[in-house]
Amino acid sequence: LSVLEFAVETLQVKHIIVCGHYGCGGIRRAFEPPDGGGLVDHWLAPVREMCRRCAPDLARLPTEAARMDRACELNVELQLRRVAATPIVRSAWQRQQSVTVHGWIYGLGDGLLRDLGLKLSSLDDAESLDRENEYAGLAEPITMVRRHAEEAFAGLTMLEPPLLEEG
Template identity: 55%
Template sequence: MKLLKPLFDNNRRWANRILEENPKFFEQLAQQQNPEYLWIGCSDSRVPSNQIIDLMPGEVFVHRNIANMVIHTDLNCLSVLQYAVEVLKVKHIMVVGHYGCGGIKASMGKERLGLIDNWLGHIRDIHRLHAKELAELDDKTRFDRLCELNVIEQVGNVASTTIVQDAWERGHKVAVHGWIYSVDNGLLSDLDVTVDIDTFRSR
């Protein structure tokens, strides 16, 4: 525990700083959460959702996993998605990838890695779908592009879930966005692949 004491010290300083700015912050936060956003991002420690978009606790609902994947058999992710859409009634779902993603890089290699290969197989499927485009790129550009293509694919996966489809049927105007984060400059970019209720109705 002594080794972890600095973390508790950090926590107390943080809580005190918040209380100095807003004495009723935690009291109000304890009553409810009312986020407008669901962030589906990578587990990478360099990509912390709240800090990147400068939002306080309670303002963004978060799900993170290796390479920001949305897999239709992943009950963890689907449970988060259902709660966000049906209970919290978020207005925006952001799938957020990042350049330099370790999961994407691992999927590009041929080495067997164990259990995680079952997870990375979904990214390798994306690579196969876009093999012609990716083959024409140099190594760095190919890596970056696969990070982007993965986000685009996951946006489609979110939009095709029964959770989101049913929400649109009910008239809930939740939109699904695809963003990518640059660790080297701290900036987000919109990949312009937003899917919303109007897209759904125009099919």
């Protein structure tokens, strides 16, 4: 079982916190060209796409530091959306289980933890965020790898134990 699945299904956690931090090296690297397709570049692909989509708005900010800080905040939103889009969280909401996904960010320079005001507690909240937010396109892009994974797991139910044949 995944950590998220165990937390939601078994422990019945009520709050999931997606927490990023200012000064993130991954965000800084996402603004640089990929350097050969390594694992880091694979993991950063959705973040790079977010940075590309948000580049015009980020360019309006007065300093490089402000642009990086805002990109860190947008990454928290992207990751919050990704957690909320998992079958684990969506199934919990469909069952009316009380689970809230929060978006926070930590300031390495000042040690302060900030609530970004991003909070999803239901399928309606998630859909509302998509409709209201100018960055609604921040969902993870559909890649061939993701498409193949979705097809492979489409018929599986995570909560059912495997069937064992007697004999």
